[in-house]
Amino acid sequence: NAGVTQTPKFQVLKTGQSMTLQCAQDMNHNSMYWYRQDPGMGLRLIYYSASEGTTDKGEVPNGYNVSRLNKREFSLRLESAAPSQTSVYFCASSGTGARLYFGPGTRLTVT
């Protein structure tokens, strides 16, 4: 099992550009999450999906959109990137046991 995979690992964008971060899990988990991690702050929830076909806003959803394409895949889209979105992004999933499994992270820089 690959667990939770994320692409890309690194990305540099110019202000105003768009991009999609991809996440997939092969553990048949219902719940998937997108977090961002900034220096000096705890992980913060951007969006989550409790099951295929549903998505909900988390703590910091502004400037992002998500798609739960199927049970395996949960993507995060930045429509018009801003320097404030420079961060490390983690995708995670959990099943009925509620233990969290994290992807390796995407380091995004917006200039």
Next chain:
Amino acid sequence: KNEVEQSPQNLTAQEGEFITINCSYSVGISALHWLQQHPGGGIVSLFMLSSGKKKHGRLIATINIQEKHSSLHITASHPRDSAVYICAVRRSQGNLIFGKGTKLSVKP
């Protein structure tokens, strides 16, 4: 005040020492997680607990629901234990809230 507070923020220990990292929270919870973030950035779940104590190898996690406090202990610490340890609580009705982490450095 943050809903999840960890202490200390930074901790340096000598190899072999017994280490304790603390987590206090101010909300009602259904579970508490301890996570480890490696220097390379990857995050691994160590424990999920809602009462009592759990042990895995040299790691022990305890929680006191009445006092809203949890501790993570590492016995016989080793340089490979150097990482950031993160406490996260799941609100009784809601998502996880994360602490800012404790950066542990174990010197040989």
